[in-house]
Amino acid sequence: MTRAKADHRVELLRQMLRIRRFEEKCAELYSAAKIRGFLHLYVGEEAVAAGAFQALTPDDNVVSTYREHGHALARGIPATAIMAEMYGRADGCSRGRGGSMHLFDTDRRFYGGNAIVGGGLPVAVGLALADKLRGEHRVTACFFGDGAVAEGEFHECLNLAALWSLPVLFACENNHYAMGTALEGAQKETDLAVRASTYEMPAWPVDGMDVVAVEEAARHAAESVREGGGPHFLELRTYRFRAHSMYDPDRYRDKAEIEEWRHHDPIDALIAAAHVPAKQIAAIEKDIAAELDEAIAFAEAAPLEPVEELTRFVYQEAAS
Amino acid sequence: MSGTTKTTYREAMRAALRDALTRDERVFLMGEDVGRYGGCYAVSLGLLEEFGPERIRDTPLSESAFVGAGIGAAVAGLRPIVEIMTVNFSLLALDQIMNNAATLPHMSGGQLRVPLVIRMTTGAGRQLAAQHSHSLEGWYAHIPGLRVLAPATLEDARGMLAPALECPDPVLIFEHGALYGVAGELPDEPEPVDIAHAAIRRAGSDVTLVAYGGTLGKALSAADELAVSGVEAEVVDLRVLRPLDDAAVVGSVRRTHRAVIVDEGWRSGSLSAEITTRLVEQAFYDLDAPVARVCSAEVPVPYARHLEEAALPQVPDVVAAVRTVLGGEDG
Numbered sequence: 001m002t003r004a005k006a007d008h009r010v011e012l013l014r015q016m017l018r019i020r021r022f023e024e025k026c027a028e029l030y031s032a033a034k035i036r037g038f039l040h041l042y043v044g045e046e047a048v049a050a051g052a053f054q055a056l057t058p059d060d061n062v063v064s065t066y067r068e069h070g071h072a073l074a075r076g077i078p079a080t081a082i083m084a085e086m087y088g089r090a091d092g093c094s095r096g097r098g099g100s101m102h103l104f105d106t107d108r109r110f111y112g113g114n115a116i117v118g119g120g121l122p123v124a125v126g127l128a129l130a131d132k133l134r135g136e137h138r139v140t141a142c143f144f145g146d147g148a149v150a151e152g153e154f155h156e157c158l159n160l161a162a163l164w165s166l167p168v169l170f171a172c173e174n175n176h177y178a179m180g181t182a183l184e185g186a187q188k189e190t191d192l193a194v195r196a197s198t199y200e201m202p203a204w205p206v207d208g209m210d211v212v213a214v215e216e217a218a219r220h221a222a223e224s225v226r227e228g229g230g231p232h233f234l235e236l237r238t239y240r241f242r243a244h245s246m247y248d249p250d251r252y253r254d255k256a257e258i259e260e261w262r263h264h265d266p267i268d269a270l271i272a273a274a275h276v277p278a279k280q281i282a283a284i285e286k287d288i289a290a291e292l293d294e295a296i297a298f299a300e301a302a303p304l305e306p307v308e309e310l311t312r313f314v315y316q317e318a319a320s
Numbered sequence: 321m322s323g324t325t326k327t328t329y330r331e332a333m334r335a336a337l338r339d340a341l342t343r344d345e346r347v348f349l350m351g352e353d354v355g356r357y358g359g360c361y362a363v364s365l366g367l368l369e370e371f372g373p374e375r376i377r378d379t380p381l382s383e384s385a386f387v388g389a390g391i392g393a394a395v396a397g398l399r400p401i402v403e404i405m406t407v408n409f410s411l412l413a414l415d416q417i418m419n420n421a422a423t424l425p426h427m428s429g430g431q432l433r434v435p436l437v438i439r440m441t442t443g444a445g446r447q448l449a450a451q452h453s454h455s456l457e458g459w460y461a462h463i464p465g466l467r468v469l470a471p472a473t474l475e476d477a478r479g480m481l482a483p484a485l486e487c488p489d490p491v492l493i494f495e496h497g498a499l500y501g502v503a504g505e506l507p508d509e510p511e512p513v514d515i516a517h518a519a520i521r522r523a524g525s526d527v528t529l530v531a532y533g534g535t536l537g538k539a540l541s542a543a544d545e546l547a548v549s550g551v552e553a554e555v556v557d558l559r560v561l562r563p564l565d566d567a568a569v570v571g572s573v574r575r576t577h578r579a580v581i582v583d584e585g586w587r588s589g590s591l592s593a594e595i596t597t598r599l600v601e602q603a604f605y606d607l608d609a610p611v612a613r614v615c616s617a618e619v620p621v622p623y624a625r626h627l628e629e630a631a632l633p634q635v636p637d638v639v640a641a642v643r644t645v646l647g648g649e650d651g
Contacts (some may be wrong), residue, residue: 062630095429104428122388130396156385313430
């Protein structure tokens with residue numbers, strides 16, 4: 001392995017570890033009642049965000065779901081702003097209006113965590129339509145889960161994007177469960193890439209527990225979209241190790257199944273494959289711990305939005 | 321020197337669209353059959369030939385996808401006009417209108433703006449039965465984040481689109497289906513109209529008739545009929561269903577001391593209920609009689625002509641309601 005390649009793998013590891021530790025910290029803070037509302041953790045799925053975002057430039061658009069902390073971190077939204085949002089503070093990336101499920105950062109072209117399953121797809125199609133009409137060569141990466149494939153909006157949007165040859169990268173995070181309903185209980189055809197390919201767009205499955213494979217597939221798809229190849233669909237097969245949300249007692253999954261998937265932990269897999277030395281991992285962990293400490297301190301100290309500001313951002317505000 | 325030209329509500333809408341498309345490159349129109357077919361009510365007839373398929377964009381029957389695409393394109397800085405054939409079909413896109421268009425600006429802490437215009441037909445009177453005839457604009461007027469307009473005159477059909485496109489908020493324009501053929505004169509140099517205020521279409525001192533969209537004409541006819549017997553009704557055209565222009569309605573009622581609301585929506589949980597409540601809240605002691613409402617019967621709009629007519633507010637109903645609220649003095 002070349003030095004550059006080895007360094008890149010360490011970078012991928014760092015990104016996955018950041019997300020993993022961030023999510024573990026969120027769970028802790030939830031138990032401490034610092035974070036409230038619904039909280040959906042990404043633990044187990046880190047390879048998808050860490051790999052896929054390598055393929056995007058800062059000028060590309062991102063539309064995400066309610067399980068989006070990993071996407072937000074990988075996109076470069078500061079952990080401080082994300083944590084402050086979960087604390088419901090004025091310095092949060094949505095000024096305390098969104099919470100865990102609705103992180104936004106237009107400077108980074110991050111158009112939100114959307115908590116309506118499938119609800120982000122039409123918006124992504126519209127962002128891509130605007131780019132096509134203006135002749136801009138930007139990719140809109142649209143993340144959604146396997147649950148969205150059962151929604152009408154999924155089919156309407158894949159059709160529309162294909163019909164108009166729009167620059168959308170549909171990134172389906174298939175974690176095999178729509179909340180508590182297994183894919184087999186929701187779809188007759190469980191090969192989601194096959195479903196998407198009927199809309200006449202390139203579509204293929206990817207091992208979503210292999211960050212290198214995800215990056216490779218995402219680069220290939222994003223480049224093709226960028227070069228005018230129309231929409232592409234990636235089915236990123238992954239698994240969440242934790243429950244759907246902090247409310248979920250996780251009664252619908254076999255413990256043995258979860259255990260089996262844990263053997264494919266994307267972080268362990270990369271460490272083994274890339275032979276990352278323990279000392280290097282320890283250094284990364286130390287950096288991450290410092291980043292998280294800073295994020296929590298920032299969120300704790302951040303001001304609350306004054307209640308007088310409650311009704312702001314509903315309508316245009318008169319220029320002052 | 322500028323004169324006037326004979327036109328129709330439909331042509332006035334089309335002229336407004338043509339203007340917007342000509343003036344601003346960011347504007348485009350999309351929806352079902354807006355292009356080759358010319359629009360299901362022929363509003364966009366000829367625009368495809370004039371502006372091309374990129375800007376007059378036929379869509380598949382995918383209300384949620386193309387309304388949501390309008391939202392995304394608006395967020396990206398374009399000025400889309402999305403046409404939905406009829407308000408009943410807009411329910412297929414309600415998720416996008418409610419959960420995205422109305423919500424994203426607030427939920428993002430003010431980072432996102434959705435300068436989108438959605439036009440759709442509303443209302444009954446053409447024997448189209450229960451899936452093409454309802455007046456659901458009151459539902460949309462319930463939603464913070466939306467602006468809801470109801471042009472009832474040629475001037476508003478011609479004039480409301482431009483300020484709606486300039487507005488950074490999502491704006492819904494409800495065009496009553498019975499109005500498209502209404503003919504009249506419009507100035508060749510149209511006067512700008514606002515999208516913030518109600519308008520008094522007829523001055524009067526005895527009673528206030530509050531109407532909008534398809535009921536404005538009926539309210540004006542009722543006022544004419546009442547005038548014959550010496551009752552002078554003031555007719556307030558709401559024009560803007562959200563945010564409501566309380567001041568105009570309350571101001572009129574303070575002068576007339578009586579109010580009859582004429583709304584083609586159903587009575588229960590309706591726009592007419594909202595206006596009544598605001599009058600009770602803000603003008604209770606100015607009222608000389610209880611507020612009266614003339615609304616559609618609480619039934620899905622039926623097909624047969626006589627049943628449909630019986631289901632909708634009609635001029636004699638308005639006249640009768642006015643006689644009732646005046647009853648104390650005239651009875």
